[in-house]
Amino acid sequence: MSATVIPYDVKPHPLTGMYNGKFGIWLFLASEIMLFGALFSTYVLLRVGAPEGTWPIAGSPTTRGDNILQVPLAALNTAFLITSSVTMVLAWANLKMGSFKKGQQFLLVTVLLAGAFLVVKYFEYNSKLHHYAVTFNEHFDRDGVESKSFKGLTQAGTEKTIHYLWGHVEETKKDADGAIQSYLFMPDHDTSHGGEGHEPKAVEIHPAEIARMTTFGPGGSSFLGCYFVITGLHGLHIVGGIVVMLWFLLTGSKMWKTQPDKYANRIECTGLYWHFVDLVWIFLFPVLYLL
Amino acid sequence: MGSSAHEIQGHLKKYYMVFGALLVLTGVTVAVAEFHVSIGMAIVVALFVASIKGTLVACYFMHLMEEKSMLIWILALCALFFLMLLLVPMFTIGEQDAGLMERMRGLSPN
Structure with a gap:
């Protein structure tokens, strides 16, 4: 079987000004923009249309995501x-400068940082x-533990008091x-709803008293x-x-010796993908955690 | 892009400077959130800072500045469709809110 040679896999194509693999990854990233764009659009639509008092979850003191998410972890x-x-860009730069060892070392650090991101997640x-x-x-009022409440407006436009x-x-x-007979429930210790905030203590709750538990x-x-x-989709990316980076770390030396x-x-194409993943997070962080 | 060993050597300093700028801008985003400014101001500042960070990554790490205009046009078209995706649903929001306001007016005071 004769091997098929893919043209312009190293030299730039005269029409696009770049080698074919790079043009391919850019087109892939364009499709990725639309994928994440659809999800951002969904988020904005739900955010703007959410009934009062239900965003990010019923009972939040404000509509910001950091009521229930941890900003320090996201900042880390x-x-x-x-x-x-x-x-990643230093890995590519070192390879272009002829240093395979340094290039692979930077690639390894990139993998470790990606792993650290997943551990925090x-x-x-x-x-x-x-x-x-x-x-x-x-x-609800038992053993000194009282439910909090707020008056919300349902999608149907009727007023409803939520006890939670x-x-x-x-x-x-x-x-x-x-x-299930009952739950031993430890309420959060917080002062966000007014008052001094007292030490929480566990209370028994029976299923019959619960309208929704999630x-x-x-x-x-x-x-x-x-x-x-x-x-989750970003995490899968x-x-x-x-x-991909582990694959190049394990098999890269063979190709480096010949081509x-x-x-x-x-590695440049992998880098373009990786920078895109970083770019998506740069927008996700403020949109989900801070607004 | 220019990718001879000598040219890349010259780029290294730029990469570190962009790295520093990205970390500082992340700090700015978190600080704005900590100050609990108004939601309108928070949205403007957070998205403005995110746009600067995104531009830095695209221009310097992805070398978009040095690519041919054909790629820029493809990505610009993509950005246009992205904006349409964000804005088209907005037109339905006004209608939905108007309906909600009607129902709210029908609520008895107590």
Whole structure:
């Protein structure tokens, strides 16, 4: 079988002014802009159309995402991604300057920073999936723990008072048949709704008292749905980038020995993708966490 | 783009400067959030800073400044469609809010 030679894989194509692989990755990134654009558009539509008092989740003191998200962790992740963008471009630059070893070292640092981003994201996701919002059928008051409340407007335009608590489930008590008898619930310690804020203590809540109980996971609210879908898709892009970079770390020396320019070009294409992933996060950070 | 070893050597300083600028601008974004300015001001500042950061990444790390105009036109078309995606749903928001306001007026005071 004769090998097919792809033209202009190193030298620039006279029409586009760049080698074909690079033009291909740019077209791919253009399609990626539309993919994330559709999700941003969805977010804006839901954000603007959300009934009062329900964004980012029912009972938030303000409409900003940082009521329920952790800005310091997101800022740390921003620093990780920005630094990884620099190490990525330095990996390519060193390869172009003929230093394979330094190029691979910078590529390895990029992979490590990408891994650090995912570890932080894991802790963020984990804290959300174990944080609960409980909405009661009516005002709740037991053992000194009172539900908070706010008057919201439903999509149908009717006024409704929501009684709720945020917190963590410490224990779920079940009967012999496995049916849930009650939850031992630890409300959040916060002063955001006024008052001095007192030390929280666990309280028993029965299923019959609960109108809705959900984690701060994707099903928690429209905002959380957007948050998990968009950051999840972005996270998958990070994973994809890591796989490609690991592939070049493990197999790069073979190509470098025979076709160093081609190898540097492949790292450049990987870099273009990686910078795009960084660029998406640069917009995600303020939009989801700060607005 | 110019990619001889000598030219790239000259670019290294630029990469570090952009890196520093990106970190400072991230600090600015977080600081604005901490000061709890009005939501309108927060949106303007946060998106303005994000746009500057995005431009720096695209121009310097992705070398967009040095690419041929054909690529710039393709990406500009893409940006136009992106804006349309963002703005088209907005036209339906006005209609929805008008309906909501009608229903709100029908609410009894108590």
